[in-house]
Amino acid sequence: MKESTKVNKGNMSCPTNENDFAIQTFAITKKFGNLTAVDGVDLSIKSGEMFSLLGPNGAGKTTTIKMLCCLLKPTAGTATVMGHDIQKEPLAIKEIIDVSPQETAIAGHLNAWENLALICGIYGLSKEETRKRSEELLELMGLTKRAKEQARKFSGGMQRRLSIAMALISDPQVLFLDEPTLGLDPQARRSMWERIEDLKGKKTILLTTHYLEEADALADRIAIIDKGKIIALGTPQELKNSISDKRTMVVKARNLTPDSIDGLKKMYPEAKKIEGGVEIRANELSFDKIVDFLRSKGATIESMSMKEPSLDDVFLQLTGKELRE
Numbered sequence: 001m002k003e004s005t006k007v008n009k010g011n012m013s014c015p016t017n018e019n020d021f022a023i024q025t026f027a028i029t030k031k032f033g034n035l036t037a038v039d040g041v042d043l044s045i046k047s048g049e050m051f052s053l054l055g056p057n058g059a060g061k062t063t064t065i066k067m068l069c070c071l072l073k074p075t076a077g078t079a080t081v082m083g084h085d086i087q088k089e090p091l092a093i094k095e096i097i098d099v100s101p102q103e104t105a106i107a108g109h110l111n112a113w114e115n116l117a118l119i120c121g122i123y124g125l126s127k128e129e130t131r132k133r134s135e136e137l138l139e140l141m142g143l144t145k146r147a148k149e150q151a152r153k154f155s156g157g158m159q160r161r162l163s164i165a166m167a168l169i170s171d172p173q174v175l176f177l178d179e180p181t182l183g184l185d186p187q188a189r190r191s192m193w194e195r196i197e198d199l200k201g202k203k204t205i206l207l208t209t210h211y212l213e214e215a216d217a218l219a220d221r222i223a224i225i226d227k228g229k230i231i232a233l234g235t236p237q238e239l240k241n242s243i244s245d246k247r248t249m250v251v252k253a254r255n256l257t258p259d260s261i262d263g264l265k266k267m268y269p270e271a272k273k274i275e276g277g278v279e280i281r282a283n284e285l286s287f288d289k290i291v292d293f294l295r296s297k298g299a300t301i302e303s304m305s306m307k308e309p310s311l312d313d314v315f316l317q318l319t320g321k322e323l324r325e
Helices: 061-068 090-094 112-122 127-140 156-168 186-197 212-218 236-241 258-267 287-296 311-319
Strands: 021-032 035-046 050-054 076-081 097-100 174-178 204-209 221-226 229-234 247-254 272-274 277-282 300-307
Touching: 021 061, 021 204, 035 050, 035 061, 035 076, 035 204, 035 229, 050 061, 050 212, 061 076, 061 174, 061 204, 097 156, 112 127, 112 156, 127 156, 156 174, 156 186, 186 212, 204 212, 212 311, 221 236, 221 311, 229 236, 229 311, 236 311, 247 287, 258 277, 258 287, 287 300
Parallel strands: 050 204, 050 221, 097 174, 174 204
Antiparallel strands: 021 035, 021 076, 221 229, 247 277, 247 300, 272 277
């Protein structure tokens, strides 16, 4: 049976061959007292896929990862990682996965090379294997020139890259990246994206993030999670297409009066004032009608453009709120 490409708000329709999947969750749930952190999540993540859990802080992303890594036991439901049940075979799972957590787990007094060598020792790699693996990962993460510098002197972005390199020492089949760019400035974040992109197709990667642009840039597919529930799932383009019944026009204009904005809202109820102009959203938009109306109100139009739907638009439509850091 061919897999459906339809965007699903909830469970995903998936192929009958379970061997195609690296991770599957089955109504997995985690409660902390009266708080339900993860609420009946069903996911099927393909082998070799870069999959993103996208949602605001507190949505259940990290709790889901902790259950898949066998660090937390689910309250109900279960999951499999490379065919192994998280409740019955935790040791088998821990042998084939690794994780780069939110909190960077590096030894600041050691240099990058020593941090990697430490992890190599934990996994029992020989001296030659340690040298080879460390060189490869330092190169992959762009840290070769700073390999002998204490990690505490690294920028936040470099520390994150070192943390991911340490998670790759064991050559895991499945890699969990929990908020890998949390707290980084935009330039460092984009640099990290380039390093993560180098891993695409080589590993099955589950990436959690609350950065819309990050999920859009990196993920093969995205599950949007809010209040512990999966509310939408699909490729970035599928998610954006799911709200494409409405088009959005951005009009940049001078001399926009409150009267002209009110008039536009009568024609298009979802019209709203933005900096330097107005944004109009509707199923059908009349270019000539909008131009004629604004000119009749004394506005000077500087530009008009159609705006493509974004993941922010998807999240806003599904939850009624914007996703912010």
